[in-house]
Amino acid sequence: MADNYLENKFDEFRQRKSAPTTKSGHSLDSLLKKNRSYRGYDSSWKVPVSVLEKMVEVTQWVPTGKNQQAFRFKLVTEESEVRTVTENVKMGALLPELHLPTPGTEPPAYIIVCTTVPECKRVQVDAGIAVQSMLLKAVEMGYNGLIIAAFNATKLTEAFALPYPPVLVLAVGKGAEKIEMTEISAEESHNYWRENGVHYVPKVRWQELII
Numbered sequence: 005m006a007d008n009y010l011e012n013k014f015d016e017f018r019q020r021k022s023a024p025t026t027k028s029g030h031s032l033d034s035l036l037k038k039n040r041s042y043r044g045y046d047s048s049w050k051v052p053v054s055v056l057e058k059m060v061e062v063t064q065w066v067p068t069g070k071n072q073q074a075f076r077f078k079l080v081t082e083e084s085e086v087r088t089v090t091e092n093v094k095m096g097a098l099l100p101e102l103h104l105p106t107p108g109t110e111p112p113a114y115i116i117v118c119t120t121v122p123e124c125k126r127v128q129v130d131a132g133i134a135v136q137s138m139l140l141k142a143v144e145m146g147y148n149g150l151i152i153a154a155f156n157a158t159k160l161t162e163a164f165a166l167p168y169p170p171v172l173v174l175a176v177g178k179g180a181e182k183i184e185m186t187e188i189s190a191e192e193s194h195n196y197w198r199e200n201g202v203h204y205v206p207k208v209r210w211q212e213l214i215i
């Protein structure tokens with residue numbers, strides 16, 4: 005028992021020591037934990053195009069099936085264009101009564117992710133890898149975001165004269181919500197909920213994920 009305790013403590017210490025940190029002092033674990041889905045943003049924080057460009061930059065280094073690198077990105081920061089995107093995306097499907105985002109907390113910027121090849125399972129997997137990497141970069145830079153699959157593709161394609169069909173939309177800004185993760189067992193409801201101004205996101209404890 006005592007031996008195990010010491011061994012575990014030593015492992016913890018070794019992991020902490022060897023956990024790589026980024027320039028800004030973030031470990032991968034802390035970036036992942038901070039990278040929550042925000043559906044309300046601080047309107048006083050604008051997002052410079054350079055931030056969106058840095059998010060796109062990381063996609064140069066991520067894997068894609070058959071190394072296809074099919075994505076092209078439309079950066080949206082201009083106010084009326086941002087409004088057009090907001091009007092054509094849906095947020096918080098599990099909390100329809102809240103009509104998120106609440107007025108005044110709309111995202112200040114978006115990235116529309118388009119594909120140069122027909123959408124298929126591989127493209128969808130690639131899109132997930134790309135956008136999660138982009139959001140981790142956003143968090144590292146002090147921003148937050150949201151992956152949006154519920155959007156009006158026809159309207160966005162028309163409004164922005166997109167040369168390729170959109171597969172996902174990313175909202176980007178400085179999150180203005182209090183979000184907490186809670187640990188649940190696999191059988192419990194996975195629905196996120198809000199209580200006393202806090203957005204709770206239940207996450208199945210990892211030990212139950214191994215089959």
Ligand SMILES: Cc1cc2nc3c(=O)[nH]c(=O)nc-3n(C[C@H](O)[C@H](O)[C@H](O)COP(=O)(O)O)c2cc1C
Binds near residue numbers: 094152
């Ligand atoms: C592929 C994908 C598509 C998503 N689409 C939407 C969406 O259309 N609207 C939305 O509000 N959230 C969307 N989300 C965010 C999820 O609802 C969110 O990840 C989930 O509630 C867990 O919260 P967390 O990201 O903070 O862990 C999407 C997430 C993923 C990964």
